[in-house]
Amino acid sequence: MWSFAALADLIHEELNAQLDPSWVLAVEMILVGLSAIGLFALLGLVLVLMERKVSAFMQIRLGPNRVGPAGLLQTLADTLKLLVKEGITPNGVDRLMFNGAPFIAMIAAMLLLAPIAFARDFQIWDLNIGVLYVSAVSSLNVIAILMAGWSSNNKYSLLGAMRSGAQIVSYELSAGLSVLTIVVLAGSLQMSEIVASQADGWWVFKGHVPALLAFVIFLIAATAETNRAPFDLSEAESELTAGFHTEYSGMKFALFFLAEYINVFIVCAIGATLFLGGWMPLHIGHWAGFNQVMDWIPSSIWFFGKTFFLIFVIMWFRWTFPRLRIDQLLDLEWKYLLPIGMVNILLVTAVAILGWHF
Amino acid sequence: MMKGETIIFWLLAALTLGTALLAVTSRQIFRAAIYLLFSLLGVAGIYFWLHYEFVAAVQIVVYAGGIAVLIIFSVFLTQRSGEDLPKPSTGRMLVAGLATLSGLALVMFHVLKHAFPVSILEPSTATVADLGRRMLHTGEGGFALPFEVVSILLLAAMVGCIVIAMRVKNKNL
Amino acid sequence: MFLKEYISDITGAVGSLLKGMRRTGYYFLHRGEAITQQYPDNRDHMGLPERFRGEVVMPHNEQNEHRCTGCTACELACPNGTIKVVTKFEVNAEGKRKKAVDRFIYHLELCTMCNLCIEACPTDAIKMAQHFEHSVYDRSQLTKILNRPESKLQDGVE
Numbered sequence: 001m002w003s004f005a006a007l008a009d010l011i012h013e014e015l016n017a018q019l020d021p022s023w024v025l026a027v028e029m030i031l032v033g034l035s036a037i038g039l040f041a042l043l044g045l046v047l048v049l050m051e052r053k054v055s056a057f058m059q060i061r062l063g064p065n066r067v068g069p070a071g072l073l074q075t076l077a078d079t080l081k082l083l084v085k086e087g088i089t090p091n092g093v094d095r096l097m098f099n100g101a102p103f104i105a106m107i108a109a110m111l112l113l114a115p116i117a118f119a120r121d122f123q124i125w126d127l128n129i130g131v132l133y134v135s136a137v138s139s140l141n142v143i144a145i146l147m148a149g150w151s152s153n154n155k156y157s158l159l160g161a162m163r164s165g166a167q168i169v170s171y172e173l174s175a176g177l178s179v180l181t182i183v184v185l186a187g188s189l190q191m192s193e194i195v196a197s198q199a200d201g202w203w204v205f206k207g208h209v210p211a212l213l214a215f216v217i218f219l220i221a222a223t224a225e226t227n228r229a230p231f232d233l234s235e236a237e238s239e240l241t242a243g244f245h246t247e248y249s250g251m252k253f254a255l256f257f258l259a260e261y262i263n264v265f266i267v268c269a270i271g272a273t274l275f276l277g278g279w280m281p282l283h284i285g286h287w288a289g290f291n292q293v294m295d296w297i298p299s300s301i302w303f304f305g306k307t308f309f310l311i312f313v314i315m316w317f318r319w320t321f322p323r324l325r326i327d328q329l330l331d332l333e334w335k336y337l338l339p340i341g342m343v344n345i346l347l348v349t350a351v352a353i354l355g356w357h358f
Numbered sequence: 359m360m361k362g363e364t365i366i367f368w369l370l371a372a373l374t375l376g377t378a379l380l381a382v383t384s385r386q387i388f389r390a391a392i393y394l395l396f397s398l399l400g401v402a403g404i405y406f407w408l409h410y411e412f413v414a415a416v417q418i419v420v421y422a423g424g425i426a427v428l429i430i431f432s433v434f435l436t437q438r439s440g441e442d443l444p445k446p447s448t449g450r451m452l453v454a455g456l457a458t459l460s461g462l463a464l465v466m467f468h469v470l471k472h473a474f475p476v477s478i479l480e481p482s483t484a485t486v487a488d489l490g491r492r493m494l495h496t497g498e499g500g501f502a503l504p505f506e507v508v509s510i511l512l513l514a515a516m517v518g519c520i521v522i523a524m525r526v527k528n529k530n531l
Numbered sequence: 532m533f534l535k536e537y538i539s540d541i542t543g544a545v546g547s548l549l550k551g552m553r554r555t556g557y558y559f560l561h562r563g564e565a566i567t568q569q570y571p572d573n574r575d576h577m578g579l580p581e582r583f584r585g586e587v588v589m590p591h592n593e594q595n596e597h598r599c600t601g602c603t604a605c606e607l608a609c610p611n612g613t614i615k616v617v618t619k620f621e622v623n624a625e626g627k628r629k630k631a632v633d634r635f636i637y638h639l640e641l642c643t644m645c646n647l648c649i650e651a652c653p654t655d656a657i658k659m660a661q662h663f664e665h666s667v668y669d670r671s672q673l674t675k676i677l678n679r680p681e682s683k684l685q686d687g688v689e
Contacts, residue, residue: 022362058555062567097392128485129411136415139423143395146430150388162434165427172423189486320555321548336541 004300005121032124036113040106040262047261048075050308051315058319079254087250090153097151102248102255105144109262111137115191116269119279119300123192130191131183134270135176138225141263142168145227145234148256149244160243163326164234168225170333175221177341181207181214181348182274191273198277200285208356210348215275217341222267223314224329226260230321231329268310272303276310279303367407374400385442388433395426412486584644585663587614587637589656589677596685597678599656601632608651613641632678639665640673654688 011031015024049064049072056063064071089098115130117123127133142165149161183189185207186197197203203211224231235243245256272278279299283291324332350356374397381393398421405414446454496502558564568577591597601618619633635657649658657677667673 025362054559057559057562057565060558060564060566062565062569094386094389097389127411129415132415132419132486133411136418136423139419139427140399142427143392143422143430146427146434147392150430150434158434162431165431169423169427187487316552316555316559320551340541 003122003298004119008122036110036124039113040110040258043265044258044261045075045079047265047311048078048257050311051261051318054312054315055319058316082251082254085250087252090247092153093247094151094153097147098247099252101144101148101151102252102259104147105141105259106255106262108137108140108144109259109266111140112263112266116266117191117195117273117278118303119298122279122300126190126192129189131179131189131194131270131274134266135172135179138263138267139168139172141225141259144259145244148248152244152247154247156240156242157244157246160234160236160240160246164227164244166326167227167231167233167329170330171221171224171231171337174217174333174337174341175225177338177345178214178218178221179270179274181210181345184345184348184352185211187352191278195273195278195280198280198283200283202275202277202280202282204275207348208351210344210351211275213340213344214348215271217337217344218271218275219310219313219317220332220337222271223317224333226263226267226314228260228264228314229318230323232318232323233326233329236323264311264314265307268314269303269307271310272306276306277302278306363407367404370400370403370407373397374404385445387436387443388430391426391429391433394429395422398422398426412489579661583661583663584646584659585661586639586644586659586665587642587648587657587677588660589635590658591679591682592685595679595682597632597656597682598654598685598688599632599635599678600654600684600688601630602653604651604653605648605657608647610645610647611641611643613638613643614648631684635677637675637677638673639675640670656688 012024012028015027019027052074053063053071055061064074067073067077089095112134114125115123115127115133117126145164145168146161149157149159149164152158182194182203185203186194188194188197198206200206204215205211207214227234233243234240235245240246245253248256279302281291281294281297281299281302283294377393377396377400381390381397384390384393398417402414402417402422405411405417492499493501493505570577589597589599599616601616603616603618606614606616615636615638616632617634617636618630620628621631623629644659646659665673
């Protein structure tokens, strides 16, 4: 049967037949890099279009519908526009930092792609601390924002960067705690093992109330960590004129924009992997017949379906809720999410030790 | 011909040392902080290269995600942090250079003197579960006591923060 | 009790958030309710809202009669001098001299569509129309005389 894993194996064998091993590794690395870039470009196009359509539908509008059939080529046209636009570097900026920041944002987003399992046996790097790696590397994203905000030499950018820093540093805690609940249940940090542990049902169903609670906390924290509304204080258009990327234009702005959407995708992919079973089809306990029917659907479709469902939920948040004030934002984290997350982790430990989960 | 992993090692080492050098020579404090961050990331890269993934991830979490952000925040809150720093006096530079050189000499002396025996043992990969067990192990080779002591230290720091941040309510109002 | 308040806070917040999400989710699924007008594609069958205001007009009936008595109440009501009523004296059938409107001058370029003139009019002589495609190349074309030439006051309107 055709699958991503089979394709990867085929390429690997072909290369091994043609070249010597060290070159195979180099060629494979280049291939992986190229396909990651390709995935990014595709995701950028798809997610921006999706965002615009979802927002329009939720606001009783039609959304882009002029370029191509039903507006499907709108983002392609936008990308073309951004590509040919002049990338202005204003006077008085710290040139090195200003021009470097978008690339740091992209690199941080790209590094996060490594441990994600896209389909059955199809993963770039299945390292044994996958979840920890993700939470570590995702903290690099804030550096890009701080760099951009500082080097722009603009008070709005600086304010946006400061807010963003405070926000990401605080919400990392509850994101980490909610991820930890699944780690406790699955007993491993490795992505492939976490997915394998959900072969008889997804954790969000198996883990009773604690897993559900952790899922909700994770969604909120993920929205905050990706700086999306209602937590988009760092780029609040109405008060900070786009915050840390006020001074950016053309392709450098596009890179920030793309990095935001890639981060949304990655965060949702992690959420889907931890709570909704990643590429694992919907299995219920020992219903062999039902499970077999579900296995007919390819694993990549399961993975992308779940991820896009979570992306949709996050977009749903964005187009429903008004932006929080900074004190409300920090209140929510420190007075609600964090204490609840801490109690929740005690609960889940009890559940795991007593073996109450299914 | 150099092997691929050797090339990667040299690249990581060059990144670490180069950005470390830039961090101490840069006259702009914010740039210095960013260079320091890259230097720390280079160290994390070397840990990854050595297959110590856990240590590498912790290096990134603690240094890049925590300490570097803290440094950058304090730079943001510093007055006139956008200006160039004054050039340090020659005497101080001389002393700093001497201290660095003597440190380097000490390390090199030990590295060169130590005969690294080639081990035929299988390299052990410490999983997170092993680390956790060792961390809470009270017997021989366990780290329960240091772990708890560090926890108490952190708890004291947290209580201190709360005491400093807490505003005493004025009862007369 | 503190904990009770805390929990009721959370449930209240979650409840109201879900309510909002249900509303947007409803709109997401019910595409027929989209209010976007694809102007100018749908010029022929555009559904303008009832209260949309495009310009002030003065309706005339088949006998070329309007209901304006020239009382200038609208001119006084207008906040930015959009309306200028030029009056004349007419001799009516009984030989009485009576004030009547000569030219009802309406400056569309000044009008903010505030509706105050329509509310001020005692005889309902003017009303808001929905026509909105007003663009012209010369500003002077926007100054309009609303009463038609040779038009008269409708009988019975005082």
